[in-house]
Amino acid sequence: MxxxxxxxxxxxxxxxxxxxxxxxxxxxxxxxxxxxxxxxxxxxxxxxxxxxxxxxxxxxxxxxxxxxxxxxxxxxFEGPSILPKDPYDRALARFWAKFLNDKVGAAVNAFLHKGEEQEKGKEEVFEMLKILDNELKDKQFFVGDKFGYADIAANFVGYWLGVFQEASGVELVTSENFPNFCAWRDEYVNCSQVKEYLPPRNDFLAFIQAYASKT
CATH class of the missing domain: 3.40.30.10 (Glutaredoxin)
Structure with missing residues (x-):
C-alpha cells in the first residue's frame, strides 16, 4: 500500500x-x-x-x-542527502533556493503578461539574471560539487524560463547578455540528474503557448 x-x-x-x-x-x-x-x-x-x-x-x-x-x-527518507551536511553550505543552499523561489512571480509576469506588468517583470528578471550570471561563473552546481537542494529549486530558471521565452516570443535570456548563466543552463538541462525528471519539452511548450494566448 x-x-x-x-x-x-x-x-x-x-x-x-x-x-x-x-x-x-x-x-x-x-x-x-x-x-x-x-x-x-x-x-x-x-x-x-x-x-x-x-x-x-x-x-x-x-x-x-x-x-x-x-x-x-x-x-x-533514506537515500542520498539533498541538503548539504556542512552547516554553512546548508545555509547557502537555503539562501539560493529562497532567492530563486522569490523571483518566479516576476519571471511569469515578464513572459506571460503584457504592458506595465510585463515591463516590470522584465526589469526584475534582468536583475535576477545579472546576479545569477555572476554567481554561476565556472560553476556546475550552486553549492559545492554535488547536485542538491538549490539545484532542485533552480528548475524554473534552468528549464521553465526558456520554454516561457520561446512561447511568448520575448527575447530576454541570451548568451550575449548572460554568458555564464546560459552556459550553466545548457549543462543543467542535459545533466543526467536533471533531464529524466523534466516534463517533455514539446508538450510543455504547447501547453504554455495555449495558456499565453489566453492570458
Whole structure:
C-alpha cells in the first residue's frame, strides 16, 4: 500500500521539485493531478490555508509548500542527502533556493503578461539574471560539487524560463547578455540528474503557448 501521495500538476515547477526529491530518495508515491479551477476536497482539506499545490501526504499527514516538503523528504527518507551536511553550505543552499523561489512571480509576469506588468517583470528578471550570471561563473552546481537542494529549486530558471521565452516570443535570456548563466543552463538541462525528471519539452511548450494566448 502506497502511504505517500503527492497532489500536484504535471506542468508545475513546484510539483516537479517535490517529485524530484522523492525520486532522488527512491520513494514510491502516488501522483494525484489537481484541477485548479475545480480543486478537490482532498486538496482543500489538506491545505486549508493556501489551497495550493503541491501537497505531500505521508501516512495521512499533509505537508505543504514545496521547499518545506523537500526538506521533509530529505529528513524522513533514506537515500542520498539533498541538503548539504556542512552547516554553512546548508545555509547557502537555503539562501539560493529562497532567492530563486522569490523571483518566479516576476519571471511569469515578464513572459506571460503584457504592458506595465510585463515591463516590470522584465526589469526584475534582468536583475535576477545579472546576479545569477555572476554567481554561476565556472560553476556546475550552486553549492559545492554535488547536485542538491538549490539545484532542485533552480528548475524554473534552468528549464521553465526558456520554454516561457520561446512561447511568448520575448527575447530576454541570451548568451550575449548572460554568458555564464546560459552556459550553466545548457549543462543543467542535459545533466543526467536533471533531464529524466523534466516534463517533455514539446508538450510543455504547447501547453504554455495555449495558456499565453489566453492570458
Amino acid at each position: 502506497v502511504d505517500v501521495k503527492l497532489l500536484g500538476l504535471w506542468y508545475s515547477p513546484a510539483s516537479h521539485k517535490v517529485e524530484w526529491a522523492l525520486k532522488l530518495k527512491g520513494v514510491k508515491y502516488e501522483f494525484i493531478g489537481e484541477n485548479l479551477q475545480n480543486k478537490s476536497p482532498l486538496l482543500l482539506e489538506s491545505n486549508p490555508v493556501h489551497k495550493k499545490i503541491p501537497v505531500l501526504i505521508h501516512s495521512g499527514k499533509p505537508i505543504c509548500e514545496s521547499s518545506v516538503i523537500v526538506e521533509y523528504i530529505d529528513e524522513t
